[in-house]
Amino acid sequence: MELSHYPQINPPPRLLMGPGPINADPRVLRAMSSQLLGQYDPAMTHYMNEVMALYRGVFRTENRWTLLIDGTSRAGIEAILLSAIRPGDKVLVPVFGRFGHLLCEIARRCRAEVHTIEVPWGEVFTPDRIEDAIKAVRPRLLLTVQGDTSTTMLQPLNELGAICKKYGVLFYTDATASLAGNVLETDAWGLDAVSAGMQKCLGGPSGTSPITLSPQMEAAIRRRKCVEQGIRTADHQQGEEEMIWSNYFDLGMIMDYWGPERLNHHTEATSALFGARECARLILEEGLEKGIARHQLHGDALLKGIQGMGLEVFGDLQHKMSNVLGVVIPKGINGDQVRHLMLEDFGIEIGTSFGPLHGRVWRIGTMGYNARKACVMTTLSALESVLTHLGYQTTQGAAMQLAWDRYAQENG
Structure with missing residues (x-):
């Protein structure tokens, strides 16, 4: 192999003014160049706890389970949907752009019964339209996109949490492109799960996905974990089909890794975590x-x-x-x-x-x-x-x- 054909990486200078990724804040890049730590080093687990606390501020939530999924923003989406959706569950997806279709695709791979409502690209849904669909479908989960970069539209979410609570529906939104650049109130709006991505308004590089889970969503995920371990629960519907087929995206196991148990699941992406921590710190420092x-x-x-x-x-x-x-x-x-x-x-x-x-x-x-x-x-x-x-x-x-x-x- 002639190494002269593979010189040191030196990307051309670009001003990234598309829908993402963007140029990362230099302070984030400096944080990512810090020395590595072992995944159970007390300094490392301390940084993990800090990340959880910082992102509670970014998501505007008191949720204990606010953490990072190692992978791009799609990894955060998949982790939540794979862990929450049981085969045969009805889910409702209001589609107003490309990324609503993505939620449908992932939900179908989870063997959900997917129902959709649609508006022309360039429009959004009224709360009444979504409530009517919930009454007709009676889904277990409502899967939404807050900001769909394919259309540049921002779906209003502030009234949907109360509607979901009224009908006993778990409420998720993909905030990959909107978090920290548009108002999102996880607790005040009654969201049960939110995922995001670093490469948009958060100001970092793609590669980690912050997520937050309400106690109700945590309980739903924990019940599936009990089924996997062969522990019967009151709402256990027998059958191996309830197992979460992905080990990597099993949020029950990931929560055990991020929690005080520190049960081994994966080796945390140290440099990426440092970058994500700095993104959240800078956002909260600015306000x-x-x-x-x-x-x-x-x-x-x-x-x-x-x-x-x-x-x-x-x-x-x-x-x-x-x-x-x-x-x-x-x-x-x-x-x-x-x-x-x-x-x-x-x-x-x-x-x-x-x-x-x-x-x-x-x-x-x-x-x-x-x-x-x-x-x-x-x-x-x-x-x-x-x-x-x-x-x-x-x-x-x-x-x-x-x-x-x-x-x-x-x-x-």
Whole structure:
């Protein structure tokens, strides 16, 4: 093997302004370069306990079981669904984008009876629509996405917890793209389980998934664990089918590893845990509310700039995520060519979309460490330059001026 073909890793500099991942905060990268520890070193287990405490603040919860799943945000989703869903359980999924379909796919792999309701991409559900579906289906679980980056829409959740409690339904949401950039109140909204991802508003690299579980969700998971161990419980429906088929994603075992028992399950990803700890520490140091307001400010400035270029914005703006904007690609413009020029000539990455929106919209993110004025202004300037180069007619400087005006309102 000729090692000259494999030089030291030296990635090109990029400004990641798509729907995620984003550029990690340098302080997070420094934390991740710390020396390794053994998984049962008292210093390591102390850091694990700190992570649990810090993420309770981020999730706005008192839940004891607030911890990390080693794996990307999808690992957190799978751990919760695999551990909570019993074969044959009815689940209801309100689908308003690509990631609602993902929840359906994972639930089907758990052998759930999946029921869906749908709205056109770019819209969200009213609480009444979801309550009507719950009354009709009588599911055991409601599986929701809070912020779906495929459509840039933010589903209101604040009234759903009371509805779920009324009908005895466990309430889960995927907050991968929304947590820490949009309001999410785990306890106040009656959520039983939430999962997230590091590579969006939390400001870190992909690779760990923070989750939180209510006592009700913990009890449901523990009952399945009892069945696995051959212990009969009052609601035990006999049959090996109740076993959780994944060892790695078995939350009963993972809780025993994170709890005082420290029962061996896996070797904790030390560097990733250090990074996740620093993400949460920085969010709480800034103040969760201030961080959410920061995401809103820079999302607003981007929106004003895009509108100043004469570009159409996708979806219902009243229910838009603060941290991702869908921009309709103008007629006569090759969207992929724009993205290529942005990347190659300016070092800026923006996103395309999925399914029915593929090739129709760009998705531009302002989240985490990249929710900053310099990132917004640089992206607007580069996009305006590329579009002008390709023949799109716009008033030069209008986008930048409207973004400046939005920042001036905040400072005034």
